[in-house]
Amino acid sequence: MSATRRDVLKMFAGAGMMLASSRHLAALAQTSTAQPRYGGRVRVASATTSIADTLDPARLSNQTDYARSRMLYSCLTRFDASLTPQPALAERFDTDDARRWIFKLRRGVTFHDGRSLHANDVVFSLMRHKDPATVSRAKVFADQIESVRASASDEVEVLLHQANADLPVTLATFWFAIVPAGTRDFNHGIGTGPFKLKEFKRGLRSVVVRNPDYWREGRPYVNEIEFAGLGDEGARVNALLSGDLDLVASIDPRSVRRVESTPGFAVFRQSSGQYSNLAMRQDVTPGNNADFTMAIKLLFDRARIAESVALGNAIVANDQPIHPSNRFWFAGLPQRELDLDKARYHFERSGLGNTPIPVVASPAANLSVEMTLALQQSANRIGMNLQLQRMPPDGYWSNHWGKSAVGWGNVNARPNADAVLTEFFKSDSTFNDVHWKDAQFDQLLMQARAEVDEARRKTMYADMQVMIHEKCGVAIPLFLSSLDAHNARLKGLSTIPVGGLMGYEFAEHVWWDA
């Protein structure tokens, strides 16, 4: 079947060449800019690489791993531009109660080693996350699963402990990639993804080649991708501008002008749910004082910080974690602005006076040092004595994050409202860096998760956004855009707001324009 498709494509390519040589050249040229072209090699650099690089879906931990996994593996579902789950290896998914789910598998899908996809592969790929010995990063999610059963060779039944209407979203995340049943050695990268692994050197680079049998018709477009990690941002941009790389991830806002002013190069900007948050712990002073936390939230000059600190590569946020692109974003929540008078009123009521208040920031949490400096300036104007404590990035997450009384955290875009709310705001979550405990919120969260009716869910998520905005000791001043830079001839990039590099899945979308 796949050979047929390949033949058809070849035939089209041949026809194109014949046409091009004829008088219909002008007509073809018009379509050629819109129509993806096949062939070519793309050299890409991400920002991180180390000996910890891994091809085991359960252990993926950074943008390099994520992007590589999207080249090699597929999931049961995939994200579209609004992060609504679409069919992938599962061509259909159904549920009545959000607890018992049926996934109908696509037929004729093969792994890179030629084996056909079977329901048993799906059972293995999902259930292995529950075993502590797998050391899965998705274990918390996987623990929601009660059982996975192959009900037919092309049908899988997933039973959850509790209803979760967002299961198809979770199963589209990198960790739930489908691998052949029984895989123990992941170094060969055998999956059903758009590319096959040719070379994998930890901490250096990997090379993948086009998978002609990929299940998505007509994709991918390029023949080969060379993917390296280059830690130095300046080196990444230089290598792009000198023509040694075609696409580089995570450029600094300060490099944007340089790239955009060089002919032949462009910046790929995606606004997504990534943010840095100031967490004021609710169980210790001064965060347990509601007037103090409200004063802090009123002291951010958000629009100005977006301009001066993020150089315009951010949008103003409203002290709640749901991004405006999300289908559950609550538009009716009034935007909180800088208000010195109100802030002064709350600060005076807090009775803290000129007690020095340390604010822990680090380059590990994006722009947190710069945002603290901006906050300090407005705090000075109402007599609040904030003291910046700058910590090195090494060990920041294990030693300071969630432990300091007032300190910055950093959250990468999550695929759905449930994930970000559960991980960072549920009372018993280990990532709840604010130490915020609200039984009503937890109850609402569980109800919204189980709710199948979209409109009712929307109201619940709106209520939760209001609760966080009003009551939680967290300040979320901005949503930060992801910035990648590329050769302007490289086409096909569009927004999938779970992260940079097109939600890390650029590989099957990019193509070379003539």
Place this chain on the structure above:
Amino acid sequence: MSPLLRLLLQRLALAFVSLLLVSVVVFLITAVLPGDAAQELLGRDATPETLAALRAQMGLDQPLPLRYLHWLGGLITGNPGRSLVSDAPVMELIGNRLPNSLLLAAVTALIAVPLALLLGTLAAVFRGGWLDRLLNNGAVVLVSVPEFLIATLAVLLLSVKLGWLPALSYASDIDSLSAAARVFVMPVLTLCCVTVAQMMRMTRAALADQLDAPYIEMARLKGVPPMRLVLREAMPNAIGPIANAVALSTSYLLGGVIIVETIFHYPGVAKLMVDGVSQRDMPLVQTCTMIFCAGYLLLVLIADMIGILANPRLRHAR
């Protein structure tokens, strides 16, 4: 026993003790660093359950002294174990990269050492003259400019502006002499800037010291030609310190070129070691340290031997 052989044996014994001490110190220091490999690997996604499982898989649940002895035993039998983080054999990880580092060091040394000796000798011979001042000031400037600046400026000029050279140096792209030249020019240029300046100044100082000595004046009065005066009379006495300066610079090339590896994406062993430290990958860090330390001791030993061989007075026990 000849003094040379005795020195050799003495030094080897000392080297063995130093290596052992260094390994203990590195082991203790890495143990004091916050977090272990399991925590670093799982980061914020760690749950107590997965953390415990990973620690058991990595052998981190064993007590510290036991882990050390285990590693040491492995090393002595030629097997430094597996990297905790990547589960690949340490020898494989290092084996992939050490040849690249050695190659870069060799090419740099091959260019930098003769150049530095030549310039240093010229500066010493014409000390006080315009050439000497030019070289000296040039050296101070080059030593003061940080490598990453030189490297970045070189990339900006030679690859981004002029487009003559690739901005990245993948060692695997070497399939011809011209390709090798293109890959190596910028890293070598950057490293030469730092090392040549250091070695040149040491050469000048050591040689100038000798050239001011009374015996040189006597030789000059006896009519020894200038060339012979410098190379045959003064140089043997200066070669000891010079060889040591060269050894120091070369050992630096072996392990300390992290900047060059980062900016040019050169697949050397320095980045591997930095990864190892930040991921708390003890077997990897330990083995890298041992290799760097052994390399350093070896180079210093060779330098001392050269000093003794070149200087007849040191060859005999007093």
